[in-house]
Amino acid sequence: xxxxxxxxxxxxxxxxxxxxxxxSITIGSIRDKKGIVKQAETSSAEAEKESIIEKIExxxxxxxxxxxxxxxxxxxxxMIEAKGYSDTLAxxxxxxxxxxxxxxxxxxxxxxxxxxxxxxxxxxxxxxxGEGDSNHSNxxxxxxxxxxxxxxxxxxxxxTFSNKELVCRKKEGQIYSSSKNAVFNVEPEDxxxxxxxxxxxxxxxxxxxxxxxxxxxxxxxxxxxxxEEGGENYQRFGYYEPNGxxxxxxxxxxxxxxxxxxxxxxxxxxxxxxxxxxxxxxxIERLQTNPAILAGAKARLGGTNWHTRISLNGSIYSVRVYNxxxxxxxxxxxxxxxxxRFGI
Numbered sequence: 001x002x003x004x005x006x007x008x009x010x011x012x013x014x015x016x017x018x019x020x021x022x023x024s025i026t027i028g029s030i031r032d033k034k035g036i037v038k039q040a041e042t043s044s045a046e047a048e049k050e051s052i053i054e055k056i057e058x059x060x061x062x063x064x065x066x067x068x069x070x071x072x073x074x075x076x077x078x079m080i081e082a083k084g085y086s087d088t089l090a091x092x093x094x095x096x097x098x099x100x101x102x103x104x105x106x107x108x109x110x111x112x113x114x115x116x117x118x119x120x121x122x123x124x125x126x127x128x129x130g131e132g133d134s135n136h137s138n139x140x141x142x143x144x145x146x147x148x149x150x151x152x153x154x155x156x157x158x159x160t161f162s163n164k165e166l167v168c169r170k171k172e173g174q175i176y177s178s179s180k181n182a183v184f185n186v187e188p189e190d191x192x193x194x195x196x197x198x199x200x201x202x203x204x205x206x207x208x209x210x211x212x213x214x215x216x217x218x219x220x221x222x223x224x225x226x227x228e229e230g231g232e233n234y235q236r237f238g239y240y241e242p243n244g245x246x247x248x249x250x251x252x253x254x255x256x257x258x259x260x261x262x263x264x265x266x267x268x269x270x271x272x273x274x275x276x277x278x279x280x281x282x283x284i285e286r287l288q289t290n291p292a293i294l295a296g297a298k299a300r301l302g303g304t305n306w307h308t309r310i311s312l313n314g315s316i317y318s319v320r321v322y323n324x325x326x327x328x329x330x331x332x333x334x335x336x337x338x339x340x341r342f343g344i
Contacts, residue, residue: 045100045101046101048096048100048101049096049100049101049103052085052096052103053103053107055083055085056079056080056083056085056108057108059079059083060076060079060108063075063079076105076108077089077094080094084097085097092104092105093105113337114320114333114334114337115322115326115330115333115334117322117324118192118322118323118324118326119147119320119321119322120147120149120151120183120184120321120322120323121145121147121149121151121179121183121299121319121320122145122146122147122318122319122320122321123143123144123145123146123153123301123316123318123319123320124146124317124318124341125143125161125164125165125166125316125317125318125342126164126341126342127144127146128140128143128144128161128164128166129144130144130145130146136161136164137161138160138161138162139161140155140161141154141155142154142155143155143166143177143301145179149181150180150181151179151180151181151183151299152179152180153177153178153179153180153299153301154177154178154179154180155177156175156176156177156302156303157175158170158171158175159175159177159301159302164317165198165315165316165317166301166302166315166316166317167315168301168302168303168311168312168313168314168315168316169313170206170311170312170313171311172308173308173311174303174304174305174306174308174311175302175303175311176300176301176302176303176304176305176311177300177301177302178298178299178300178301178305179298179299179300181298182295182296182297182298183211183297183298183299183321184211184295184297184323185295185296186295187295188323189269189270189271190267190268190269190270190323190324190325191267191268191321191322191323191324191325192265192266192267192268192321192322192324192325192326192331193209193265193266193319193320193321194264194265194318194319194320194321194326194331194334195209195263195264195265195316195318195319195320196261196262196263196316196317196318196319196338196342196344197209197261197262197264197312197314197315197316197317198259198260198261198262198314198315198317199258199259199312199313199314200258200259200313200314200315201258201259201313201314202258206310206312206313206314207300207302207303207304207310207311207312208301208302208312208314208316209299209300209301209316209319210299210300210304211297211298211299211300261315261317261342261343261344262279262280262344263278263279263280263281263335263344264277264278264279265277265278265281265326265331265334265335266278267325267326267331268325269325270290273288273289273290274286274287274288275287275288275289278331280335280344281331281332281334281335281336283328299319299321301316301319302316317338317341317342318338318341318342320334
């Protein structure tokens with residue numbers, strides 16, 4: 001007897017039926033709402049959404065570089081429309097062209113601006129007119145206070161804006177730029193002062209910033225350089241109390257800083273009587289002391305109003321004063337913005 005090795009009609013029919021069943025299942029799984037095609041479409045939309053968010057965040061970063069502050073929601077919407085990301089924008093979100101996905105504004109992150117809570121004096125040499133970087137002025141004799149406290153600074157004759165920095169040229173005489181109003185109307189309990197500056201060359205004295213009360217010429221002096229004949233070469237980074245006693249956070253070797261931009265910050269909290277000094281966002285010293293700031297003190301930039309020698313040969317890029325103690329994280333945030341804006 002011969003073995004029948006062929007395929008019977010019944011077996012063939014069963015095979016075809018099984019294949020049809022499998023095909024229908026496969027097609028169904030592909031076309032289902034959770035199927036492969038749908039998953040691919042969803043993945044594509046998600047990838048496109050992430051790409052758009054990254055592009056918007058890059059645009060916001062560029063705005064940060066130029067202005068140093070976060071755009072308003074209105075400005076963000078204008079940016080999204082101008083870039084063609086959407087035709088329809090809602091209050092808290094926008095839908096992509098073609099309606100593939102919706103992006104909530106709170107999904108857009110990664111942008112950092114200066115800390116604004118407690119900011120009572122903000123001078124920025126790139127946005128020195130308060131009208132944006134494109135309106136930077138080399139001829140203005142007023143440095144606009146961006147904090148909204150109406151504490152503009154009137155520039156001294158020897159202080160001029162150049163290359164987006166306030167250049168101070170040391171000469172004999174009382175050379176200093178002064179704020180219009182008192183920075184603190186009452187004596188503050190907590191405060192923070194941040195400064196970006198540069199010494200152009202060695203000088204016997206070079207005062208960058210101070211807060212002094214006119215009637216008695218006492219107050220706080222922030223960052224000075226002492227190189228008296230026969231004395232030491234260092235930068236005094238600290239406070240001087242109204243009684244004249246010095247409170248130095250740290251003496252910094254002048255050779256390490258001449259010609260280089262630097263960021264210095266000091267915070268003070270009255271409850272703990274702790275004075276903390278930062279250099280380029282890193283804590284460098286912590287003291288137990290009680291350095292007072294007099295109510296009614298005006299800001300002095302590039303020198304003081306009581307000595308002809310104590311003026312600056314260098315540049316000032318930014319000054320920020322807060323009526324509270326900033327945290328380490330906030331100090332680091334502001335430093336990153338300074339790095340981007342001023343190339344520290």
